[in-house]
Amino acid sequence: MVVSDHSGTVDLVSSPAALASVAVGRPVRGEFTYVVPDTLSGRLSPGQRVLVPFGRGTALGFFLGPASQPAEEGIKLKPIQRVLEESPSLPPDLIALLRFAAEHYRYPLGEVIRGALPPGLSKAEDEKEARPDVQHFAVAAVTETPPELRRAPAQSAALAYLLAVGGRAPVEEVAHSIPGGRETLKKLASRGLVRLEEQVLKPGVREGLAQGRPDLLTPEQDLAVKALHYSLDMGGFQTVLLHGVTGSGKTEVYLRAVEHALAQGKGSLVLVPEIALTPQLVGRFRSRFGSDVAVLHSGLKDRERLFHWQALRKGTVRIAVGVRSAIWAPVENLGLVVVDEEHDPSFKQEDKLRYNARDMAVMRGKQAGALVVLGSATPSLESLENVRRGRYRLLEMKHRVDDRPMPTIELVDLRIERPRDGGPVTEEAPILSQPLLDAMQQTLDRGQQTILFLNRRGHSTFLLCEVCGLTLKCSECDVCLTLHRAASRVMCHYCGLATPVPDRCRECTGPMLRLGIGTERVETEVAERFPQARVARLDRDAATSGERVTELLAAFARREIDILVGTQMVAKGHDFPGVTLVCVVMADTSLAIPDFRAAERTFHLLTQVSGRAGRGKDPGRVLVQTYNPDSEPVKRVLAHDFEGFAQQEMEWRQALAYPPFARMAAVRIEGEHPEQTAGVARMLGDFLSRRMPPPSAGVRMLGPALAPISRLRGRTRWQLLLKGPTHVALSPLLARLEAKLEDIPAGVKVTIDVDPGAML
Numbered sequence: 001m002v003v004s005d006h007s008g009t010v011d012l013v014s015s016p017a018a019l020a021s022v023a024v025g026r027p028v029r030g031e032f033t034y035v036v037p038d039t040l041s042g043r044l045s046p047g048q049r050v051l052v053p054f055g056r057g058t059a060l061g062f063f064l065g066p067a068s069q070p071a072e073e074g075i076k077l078k079p080i081q082r083v084l085e086e087s088p089s090l091p092p093d094l095i096a097l098l099r100f101a102a103e104h105y106r107y108p109l110g111e112v113i114r115g116a117l118p119p120g121l122s123k124a125e126d127e128k129e130a131r132p133d134v135q136h137f138a139v140a141a142v143t144e145t146p147p148e149l150r151r152a153p154a155q156s157a158a159l160a161y162l163l164a165v166g167g168r169a170p171v172e173e174v175a176h177s178i179p180g181g182r183e184t185l186k187k188l189a190s191r192g193l194v195r196l197e198e199q200v201l202k203p204g205v206r207e208g209l210a211q212g213r214p215d216l217l218t219p220e221q222d223l224a225v226k227a228l229h230y231s232l233d234m235g236g237f238q239t240v241l242l243h244g245v246t247g248s249g250k251t252e253v254y255l256r257a258v259e260h261a262l263a264q265g266k267g268s269l270v271l272v273p274e275i276a277l278t279p280q281l282v283g284r285f286r287s288r289f290g291s292d293v294a295v296l297h298s299g300l301k302d303r304e305r306l307f308h309w310q311a312l313r314k315g316t317v318r319i320a321v322g323v324r325s326a327i328w329a330p331v332e333n334l335g336l337v338v339v340d341e342e343h344d345p346s347f348k349q350e351d352k353l354r355y356n357a358r359d360m361a362v363m364r365g366k367q368a369g370a371l372v373v374l375g376s377a378t379p380s381l382e383s384l385e386n387v388r389r390g391r392y393r394l395l396e397m398k399h400r401v402d403d404r405p406m407p408t409i410e411l412v413d414l415r416i417e418r419p420r421d422g423g424p425v426t427e428e429a430p431i432l433s434q435p436l437l438d439a440m441q442q443t444l445d446r447g448q449q450t451i452l453f454l455n456r457r458g459h460s461t462f463l464l465c466e467v468c469g470l471t472l473k474c475s476e477c478d479v480c481l482t483l484h485r486a487a488s489r490v491m492c493h494y495c496g497l498a499t500p501v502p503d504r505c506r507e508c509t510g511p512m513l514r515l516g517i518g519t520e521r522v523e524t525e526v527a528e529r530f531p532q533a534r535v536a537r538l539d540r541d542a543a544t545s546g547e548r549v550t551e552l553l554a555a556f557a558r559r560e561i562d563i564l565v566g567t568q569m570v571a572k573g574h575d576f577p578g579v580t581l582v583c584v585v586m587a588d589t590s591l592a593i594p595d596f597r598a599a600e601r602t603f604h605l606l607t608q609v610s611g612r613a614g615r616g617k618d619p620g621r622v623l624v625q626t627y628n629p630d631s632e633p634v635k636r637v638l639a640h641d642f643e644g645f646a647q648q649e650m651e652w653r654q655a656l657a658y659p660p661f662a663r664m665a666a667v668r669i670e671g672e673h674p675e676q677t678a679g680v681a682r683m684l685g686d687f688l689s690r691r692m693p694p695p696s697a698g699v700r701m702l703g704p705a706l707a708p709i710s711r712l713r714g715r716t717r718w719q720l721l722l723k724g725p726t727h728v729a730l731s732p733l734l735a736r737l738e739a740k741l742e743d744i745p746a747g748v749k750v751t752i753d754v755d756p757g758a759m760l
Ligand SMILES: Nc1ncnc2c1ncn2[C@@H]1O[C@H](COP(=O)(O)OP(=O)(O)OP(=O)(O)O)[C@@H](O)[C@H]1O
Pocket: 214, 216, 217, 218, 221, 244, 245, 246, 247, 248, 249, 250, 251, 252, 376, 377, 401, 572, 573, 574, 575, 611
């Protein structure tokens, strides 16, 4: 018999041949059964890392729990070799979540677990205690230099230095003053004249932007906070959608919920789209909870990652704030999971394990029995539908903090806007129409700030031959190249390939026209029109690192920049009270993308960027330039009509059986040889169509067909979409497909993308 005692350790002693279920950290599917040797009985806890024989060698394994005798007779099971750590790296709720993720997204469990762990724990090595952020100090053990040091001038000098500064100094400071100081201090320590000490710094104590705790909540915040406190007091799993307009103070609601969980002795997990773009939010958490917060972002060093993991696992740090991958953080006694900007596409990982951290957050809450709060000014249709079906509870905040008005939103119709200075009508509309120029001038005159949004980077987004009409494409991808003038290169935004700018068409030597506006061009135009203004640009080209982004945003917050031009990076939850004008240079860029979410994405972007205006004492104004004033997203944004947009879009999705009224899985087939790839795509199409459930099940297959971007990095891409009323309806088909993937010829790669995000 296998039983679990209360400490979670599995007592396998009483079983004649105790068996263990182990996930192996290799790209293999399923869990494996191993024998628990006598030496390990009573020492195994679920979530522990172990060393197991695998193939001809050994591999890292994760003990998941007891197993029963496999059905097949005559299989010789091998024993677990040893355990790699005393206390398990994975808490039980996380094991449950990782198992769910592997099953749902059709990805090998061992790889799912390895991907979740910090590098220090994802190798088949014994656990090492992460060296925390420590500072080494040298402390003098004597009060004067003893005569024995007369023949050792370096040691004498180092000790003299220490005594001179009061008997105690950081080692690096001594080393800085006395060449070879580190070695010298060690020698002094071995003589017993100096003690070397470490002072441990708690994680996450680097300073953020300090923010006070408001004494008074708005009435809507107060109601929301009370509701969340009540749910926390009740305990157990529940999901709440916090739909609060831009600037309604959602962050404060999260902070109060985290405070309450902490008072209950429970940990919290807070997910944000991107740390570099949300320094204010991180700052608010740090200044409220100090060293109780671990901030998890992609810039962490391996050692720091391990340190945070261990601190959270031990419960010495109880709050984790982080990006997508922080969903795997081993927060102890988890009571609350918050997902800020839950609609954000960055929660979906687009390689390896293609998970959606927002969806995993809900599942994590379920496994841990925790409260889940999904917050946004523009909730996803998926979450709204879950509210309608009674799965999530809705909390709304319809007013801004301090009753500040929502910004006014005005339309600038590019079809009728004439070029400035009454010049001739050209095919291209002006980048900045007269209404925009006037509004920007007024804003400058008042000493206020402007954000200019265009969701395309570069100078010109395509080059076209004036004579033969050829557009310049990437040699590796089926994508137009973008001209970057500052770098004097044309670049592919998909594969990164950069080449010199051609001045003539390669087919007919005709001159190349530079068309399609990008942020770089907008910035140039703005600088020319407003030479007295301080202009900066925020996009992937200008902000090459996380620090650079933070610096730029900080400079904008300090009002050292008057006009900020940028891509969707400027649309994220920023809170700059000086911004009173937001201009959308072209609202249409994301409308034409062949993706069923194009309209939703456009609506979200326009609403979010508009929401940056008028957050301070002065009211905000938004100008939207567009060629499609009658398109649904544009019309509804102008009318501040979230409900109307959502309803209209829901009807359309329902009519065409798209999410949230159906579940989807994309099967992507990529290969170097176009012929072979097409062959595999057709083969998989046949394979699936022969295994389709009866039509009454409502499962449908679209394709196989060439993907919208039919070539990427030199590889041909095919796509096959499966749609069904529920995930359960799709999963037998996906399981079959997963098994079939073992027969795919080398040279073609097939990936299954469950609940796909981007459809390109
Ligand atoms: N009760 C309050 N009293 C005074 N100021 C508040 C209060 N609550 C929040 N604020 C301030 O209001 C501003 C907006 O809050 P916050 O950034 O949380 O908005 P939000 O709802 O997250 O908006 P968005 O969806 O645009 O990100 C912040 O400057 C915040 O400090």
